[in-house]
Amino acid sequence: MCQYSAEDGFANDWHLVHLGSRAVGGAGLIITEATAVSPEGRISPGDLGIWSDEHIDQLKRITDFIHEQGAVAGIQLAHAGRKASRLAPWKGGTFLSEHEQGWKTVGPSALPFSKDDELPHALSPTGIENIIIDFHAATKRAVKAGFKVLEIHAAHGYLLHEFFSPLSNFRTDNYGGSFENRIRLLIEVVEGVRQAWPEEYPLFVRISSTDWVEGGWNVDDSVKLSRILKEKGVDVIDCSSGGNVPDAVIPTGPNYQVLFAEKIKKEADIITGAVGIITKPEQAEEILQKGQADFILLAREMLRDPYFPMHAAQILGDTIKWPEQYERAKRG
Numbered sequence: 001m002c003q004y005s006a007e008d009g010f011a012n013d014w015h016l017v018h019l020g021s022r023a024v025g026g027a028g029l030i031i032t033e034a035t036a037v038s039p040e041g042r043i044s045p046g047d048l049g050i051w052s053d054e055h056i057d058q059l060k061r062i063t064d065f066i067h068e069q070g071a072v073a074g075i076q077l078a079h080a081g082r083k084a085s086r087l088a089p090w091k092g093g094t095f096l097s098e099h100e101q102g103w104k105t106v107g108p109s110a111l112p113f114s115k116d117d118e119l120p121h122a123l124s125p126t127g128i129e130n131i132i133i134d135f136h137a138a139t140k141r142a143v144k145a146g147f148k149v150l151e152i153h154a155a156h157g158y159l160l161h162e163f164f165s166p167l168s169n170f171r172t173d174n175y176g177g178s179f180e181n182r183i184r185l186l187i188e189v190v191e192g193v194r195q196a197w198p199e200e201y202p203l204f205v206r207i208s209s210t211d212w213v214e215g216g217w218n219v220d221d222s223v224k225l226s227r228i229l230k231e232k233g234v235d236v237i238d239c240s241s242g243g244n245v246p247d248a249v250i251p252t253g254p255n256y257q258v259l260f261a262e263k264i265k266k267e268a269d270i271i272t273g274a275v276g277i278i279t280k281p282e283q284a285e286e287i288l289q290k291g292q293a294d295f296i297l298l299a300r301e302m303l304r305d306p307y308f309p310m311h312a313a314q315i316l317g318d319t320i321k322w323p324e325q326y327e328r329a330k331r332g
Contacts, residue, residue, distance in 0.1 A: 001299045002033040002043060004088035009036065009049020011058040019062055022302055023069035026309030026320050030066055031297075032059075034078035034153050037134040040103055041079035041159070044086050045096070050077070050138045056145045063146035070321060074149030075142045076206070077135060077193070081159030082107035082120040082168070107162050108169040108176065108185075114246045128175060128185060131159070136192035143198065150197055151204035152189060156243030160186045161208050164225070165217040165244050183225055187232060194233040204273070205229055206238035209260035212248040219260055226268035237264055238273040238297060253277060261293035273297045281312035 005014045015032075022030050036042040036049045049055055063073035085102035087094050095117045096102025106127060107120040123131070135152070142150055154160035162168040163185045169176050175184050190205065197203055209222045226237050239261040242250050250256075257276035265272040274293035278284050284296040302308055313320035322330050 001303060002047060004044050004046035004090075006046050006048045009039070009042070009047065009051065009055055011048055011055070011062060015048065015058075016062050016065065019073075020065045020069070021306040023066040023071040024323055024326075025302075025305075025307035026313065026322070027071055027302070028309070029072045029074055029149060029295075031074035031076050031149065031151055032062075034076050034080070034158070035138075037077055037079055037131075037138040040084060040106065041081075041134070043080045043084055043158075044088050045101065046088055047080075050075070050141050050145070051134065053141060053144075056141055059142075059145035059147075063148075067146070067148075069323065072149055073147050074151060074204070075145070075147040076151040076153050077138050077142070078153035079131060079134070079159040081105065081157075081162045082111070082113050082117070083157050107159065108171050111168060111170065113157065122171070125173070131185065132188050132192045135189045136196050139193045139196040143196070149202050149204065150193065151206055151238060152186075152193060153206050154186050155206045155208040155238075155240045157208070157245070158243075160189065161217075161244055164221075165208075165211055167211055167213060167216045167245055179221065179224070183228070186225075187228065190229060190232045190234060202235045203233060204236040204238050205234050206240060208243055209239050209241045209257065209264065211244050212242050212250050213245055216244070216248075219263055222260065223264055223267045226264050226270050230268060230270045234270070236271045236273055236295065237261075237268070238275065238295075239264055239293070240275050254279070254283065255287070258287055258292050262291075265291075265293060271295070275299070281308075281315045284312070285316055 019030050036047050038051045066073040082105050084105045085096045105120040106123050110119045110122045164182045169182050209219050211217045241257050242248055254277045258274045261272040261274040271294045273295035274287050275297045279301045
């Protein structure tokens, strides 16, 4: 989850301790927060970035530590699109204009996320090409930084989701209108990333499985998209939902998004990850045992408890390797 604690995109001691403690706590895979492929792609001025070679060393420090603990380091590459240039949540999360040290946002169309936002700039064909180039270049840097899993963030109303949802894409060119046109940018980003990402390393794509709005993107669209992504070399679909319009009515509750992972797994024949108010070890295990998903991806619960995997193993009666430094505490 975003920490809003970077400066000019650079990781620092907070990120090392935050991500490193999850590796110490027994997580098998630790994925960074949304890491911007360009300065304009940040959600806030405090977001991590990987648009410069100068960002690599600090990220490499983190991946080295994660791997030393026996976990795998993953990175989530992102562009926030029209939802960029905002204050951190604890500062209100409101839109930052250019004279407030924000920046001009971009999107598929000149349509703001909310009425209080400024109009984003509708990307030109050249602007779209630059987005693809930015993801490709960021992927090369991710390899140098030591990451072994890469996730493309195409969910929650950020740029790639904005393109494939009919609620935010009113274009009339090759990137708008039909389903095939609206998913085109995501497909071209995947193709560019796959060229730079080692074949033996997994490639995830996080999608919003539905917009939760009549006439918006829906789970059947997601199944269709996932089949195409699999053909393009994507290994895992991370199945989230919502985020593209502020007034969507989302029926949240435990496991409320698991059915998306289950449907996409079965109908698109692809590995899926389940997310969304999964807070108990028994709950996570049941999802796996029922075959509803292949991965359990935890966010808020891991903020509450960095050692959730250790505690889950004890509750479920499984064996997990503890750091040698902590062994004296393993048996209570």
